[in-house]
Amino acid sequence: MEELQSALEDGGLTVTNLPEKGRCLSTTRDFYPGEVIISHEPYVCVPNNSHSDSRCDGCFTSNNIKKCSGCQVVWYCGSTCQKLDWKLHRLECHALSRLDKDRRKYVTPSIRLIVKLYLRRKLQSEKVIPTSATDKYDLVEALVAHMSDIDEKQLVLYAQMSNLVNLILQWPEINLKEIAENFSKLACNAHTICDSELRPLGTGLYPVISIINHSCLPNAVLVFEGRFAVVRAVQHIPKGGEVLISYIETAGSTMTRQKALKQQYLFTCTCPRCIKVGQYEDIVESAILEGYGCKDDDCSGFLLRDSDDKGFTCQQCGLVRSKEEIKTIASEIKALSDESLNSTSCRNQQEVLSMYKMIEKLQRKLCHPFSISLMQTREKLIKILMEREDWIQALACCRLTIPVYQRIYPGFHPLLGLQYYTCGKLEWLLGDTENTIKSLTKAVDILRITHGTSSLFMKELLMKLEEAHAEASYKLSSIDD
Numbered sequence: 349m350e351e352l353q354s355a356l357e358d359g360g361l362t363v364t365n366l367p368e369k370g371r372c373l374s375t376t377r378d379f380y381p382g383e384v385i386i387s388h389e390p391y392v393c394v395p396n397n398s399h400s401d402s403r404c405d406g407c408f409t410s411n412n413i414k415k416c417s418g419c420q421v422v423w424y425c426g427s428t429c430q431k432l433d434w435k436l437h438r439l440e441c442h443a444l445s446r447l448d449k450d451r452r453k454y455v456t457p458s459i460r461l462i463v464k465l466y467l468r469r470k471l472q473s474e475k476v477i478p479t480s481a482t483d484k485y486d487l488v489e490a491l492v493a494h495m496s497d498i499d500e501k502q503l504v505l506y507a508q509m510s511n512l513v514n515l516i517l518q519w520p521e522i523n524l525k526e527i528a529e530n531f532s533k534l535a536c537n538a539h540t541i542c543d544s545e546l547r548p549l550g551t552g553l554y555p556v557i558s559i560i561n562h563s564c565l566p567n568a569v570l571v572f573e574g575r576f577a578v579v580r581a582v583q584h585i586p587k588g589g590e591v592l593i594s595y596i597e598t599a600g601s602t603m604t605r606q607k608a609l610k611q612q613y614l615f616t617c618t619c620p621r622c623i624k625v626g627q628y629e630d631i632v633e634s635a636i637l638e639g640y641g642c643k644d645d646d647c648s649g650f651l652l653r654d655s656d657d658k659g660f661t662c663q664q665c666g667l668v669r670s671k672e673e674i675k676t677i678a679s680e681i682k683a684l685s686d687e688s689l690n691s692t693s694c695r696n697q698q699e700v701l702s703m704y705k706m707i708e709k710l711q712r713k714l715c716h717p718f719s720i721s722l723m724q725t726r727e728k729l730i731k732i733l734m735e736r737e738d739w740i741q742a743l744a745c746c747r748l749t750i751p752v753y754q755r756i757y758p759g760f761h762p763l764l765g766l767q768y769y770t771c772g773k774l775e776w777l778l779g780d781t782e783n784t785i786k787s788l789t790k791a792v793d794i795l796r797i798t799h800g801t802s803s804l805f806m807k808e809l810l811m812k813l814e815e816a817h818a819e820a821s822y823k824l825s826s827i828d829d
């Protein structure tokens with residue numbers, strides 16, 4: 349702990365303890381929006397490989413990858429990534445190769461993460477790979493596991509997974525209970541590694557970054573440059589303040605967020621948003637985000653349940669919607685959503701598009717214009733429309749999501765920045781230079797804070813904005829001529 353404290357000291361950070369939260373990462377100086385608070389390589393990480401999607405174990409690319417000829421489980425994009433990983437993979441490869449082919453199918457990313465954790469500990473203890481104050485197994489030991497709060501079903505699952513780890517490693521002295529505990533530690537401490545556009549690529553354990561607690565109104569954001577984790581301030585964090593990131597999707601009512609946090613991280617959040625639970629302001633917010641809209645298309649009121657429980661009344665115009673009407677539309681949406689989930693792989697794109705358009709139409713009828721489910725359907729529509737190169741409809745849909753994003757992701761939130769970026773790209777494709785500049789400028793204003801400016805992704809965004817400015821000047825000079 350002392351070693352860690354002195355390693356953090358120079359970076360203006362310290363670890364403190366709070367009875368209700370456990371360890372906290374706090375600042376010993378001011379941090380300002382966009383400033384890097386802390387960055388780390390993972391102690392261990394794995395790509396989220398599946399039958400349909402495989403990535404290189406080193407850099408997580410899916411381009412030109414080949415399966416390791418030894419274990420036939422792990423993929424690499426070339427000799428550079430393979431060599432960098434070799435000291436550890438040599439042991440993993442040997443262990444995986446002993447498994448029969450049928451069992452190798454059960455080697456999920458979580459199983460590999462635990463196997464790699466033990467192999468890394470072994471290599472560090474044998475001094476085959478170096479150890480530093482911020483990169484040692486002691487930090488993994490210090491992570492919370494919440495074993496006493498886990499339900500029986502989950503414990504059985506962890507026990508089964510531990511048996512498989514045992515079968516892979518075949519270490520006589522291994523402790524099955526400790527493996528199960530490590531699975532539990534992964535569940536509440538590991539981070540999903542995403543690309544710059546926040547698409548999930550893999551999972552990593554970053555024991556120092558895992559000291560950072562959660563808030564639904566965070567002052568910092570965690571992004572990844574490849575597998576390198578970077579935490580940046582998104583608000584001014586004064587000296588002595590606690591660094592807080594969000595563990596979950598913050599779009600959602602307090603009840604939804606609390607449920608997600610309790611389920612995976614086993615705590616009840618008391619952040620400034622969560623303490624409002626049950627207050628009128630919070631009830632209104634949840635009615636808007638997850639409730640119903642007014643029957644009158646021209647009214648943007650939100651609905652609250654009547655005291656006699658027969659229907660819902662618009663709080664703006666007083667119109668009542670019956671429970672039956674709501675139930676009928678909601679079940680139509682559910683039937684269509686189930687169908688779309690079950691059939692995306694066997695239906696053609698046109699059919700899937702029509703299905704999502706129907707869902708969107710019904711949700712417009714049922715939900716508040718700021719509804720999260722309506723926004724999520726529009727997200728799916730944008731993706732399909734972009735795949736079909738229908739830029740006009742994709743842009744129309746994207747513009748409809750912007751006010752919702754602004755509301756649910758206030759301040760410097762990467763998702764709002766990325767949505768402006770999508771809008772800007774579509775406007776550029778449609779030759780609308782003026783709006784491209786407006787959207788890309790908004791994207792840059794947010795993303796330079798959350799992502800910094802040095803990544804390839806940001807360089808490309810800045811270049812696009814420059815290109816749009818050049819195009820606008822050219823157009824202007826042509827008019828002058």
Ligand SMILES: C[S@@+](CC[C@H](N)C(=O)[O-])C[C@H]1O[C@@H](n2cnc3c(N)ncnc32)[C@H](O)[C@@H]1O
Pocket residue numbers: 368369370371372490491492536537558559560561562563613614615616617618619
């Ligand atoms: C990734 S760890 C964070 C570091 C942790 N406090 C520790 O002592 O190691 C996640 C765990 O921290 C605790 N935690 C995180 N944020 C919290 C919060 N806002 N309120 C209470 N507990 C929190 C919960 O026990 C959660 O499962």
